[in-house]
């Protein structure tokens with residue numbers, strides 16, 4: 590089973606990328622998390638080009654299509670999730686008949702430098718992903734004070750948050766398995 594991890598931050602030292610890696614470390618060996626690294630290459634969405642979007646968008650679309658589930662980790666920018674992530678999701682949602690997020694299990698987590706851990710960004714992102722047709726998990730994981738949230742091994746320092754991350758990954762894998770079984774019997 591393959592989970593695609595997408596960080597909404599382009600920053601080299603991104604805590605959201607670290608959160609994806611911490612999530613990947615919770616998985617059993619038969620499940621793998623691959624971190625998508627090309628978000629910065631996605632051009633501005635242009636409806637005139639939605640049927641010939643270019644290699645960066647096609648690459649993201651095929652990465653999502655190959656995944657059994659997606660985990661998005663988002664920072665909060667001015668009370669919501671970053672514009673570049675929204676831009677990428679707009680591309681992925683079109684054309685409607687090629688949207689690989691349709692019925693795909695997706696979980697959302699988030700880290701921010703403030704105390705609230707990107708809760709508004711996560712709520713907005715879950716709403717947008719649902720509008721695009723993804724099966725969005727209700728679970729959320731707000732990681733506040735992100736700069737100090739990880740230990741030297743990359744694990745979350747807060748044991749409760751660490752357990753919540755493990756539980757969220759277990760739910761995501763179970764949802765992906767159930768969704769694959771349903772698709773196979775349809």
Ligand SMILES: Cc1cc2nc3c(=O)[nH]c(=O)nc-3n(C[C@H](O)[C@H](O)[C@H](O)COP(=O)(O)O)c2cc1C
Pocket residue numbers: 598599600602603604605606663664665666667668669700701702703704705706707735
């Ligand atoms: C343009 C901008 C707006 C921000 N607005 C918020 C905000 O509304 N709420 C918040 O908690 N943090 C805000 N922050 C802080 C980010 O959450 C913080 O930089 C976070 O660590 C970024 O995630 P990253 O480490 O994955 O890059 C903002 C940062 C930037 C650059």
